[in-house]
Amino acid sequence: MSARWTLEDEEGSTLPLVLGYALLAVALILVCVDATSLYLGQKRLDGLADAAALAAADGFELRVEGDAPRARLDETDARAQALEIVEAARFDETLRDPRLVSVDVGDGVSATVTVAGVWHPPLFSPFVPAGVPLQGRATSRNALD
Numbered sequence: 001m002s003a004r005w006t007l008e009d010e011e012g013s014t015l016p017l018v019l020g021y022a023l024l025a026v027a028l029i030l031v032c033v034d035a036t037s038l039y040l041g042q043k044r045l046d047g048l049a050d051a052a053a054l055a056a057a058d059g060f061e062l063r064v065e066g067d068a069p070r071a072r073l074d075e076t077d078a079r080a081q082a083l084e085i086v087e088a089a090r091f092d093e094t095l096r097d098p099r100l101v102s103v104d105v106g107d108g109v110s111a112t113v114t115v116a117g118v119w120h121p122p123l124f125s126p127f128v129p130a131g132v133p134l135q136g137r138a139t140s141r142n143a144l145d
Helices: 015-057 075-088
Strands: 060-065 068-073 095-104 110-119 132-141
Touching (some): 015 075, 015 095, 015 110, 015 132, 068 075, 075 110
Antiparallel strands (some): 060 068, 110 132
């Protein structure tokens, strides 16, 4: 006895394969959109840290030491300047509640600012966490020293 193979035996066998690949493609698109949003959120936070560090480095006092004037950063003034920039950035939808973590003016010439925020995905995906804490750090040096 020989088994005969016909086209009727394979009818409908491609439908589960097509549905499986379609589901995989949708999941991949969701994860890629969320990953891109996370990358852009980190870049926005880095930009915010840069702007806050630049503003903090502008919070200097001019002092005369010897015959030459020197610009020295005051930590209180630098923190106030950086805080204004961070408070102005609260409109961002993907990066919720950015906050100023620290301002360091240890050498009196440069300001190092650290800001933090939480990223939330724009599209729901069971493969991506609901919130990811992010942190950005930047340093700006006063050019008047």
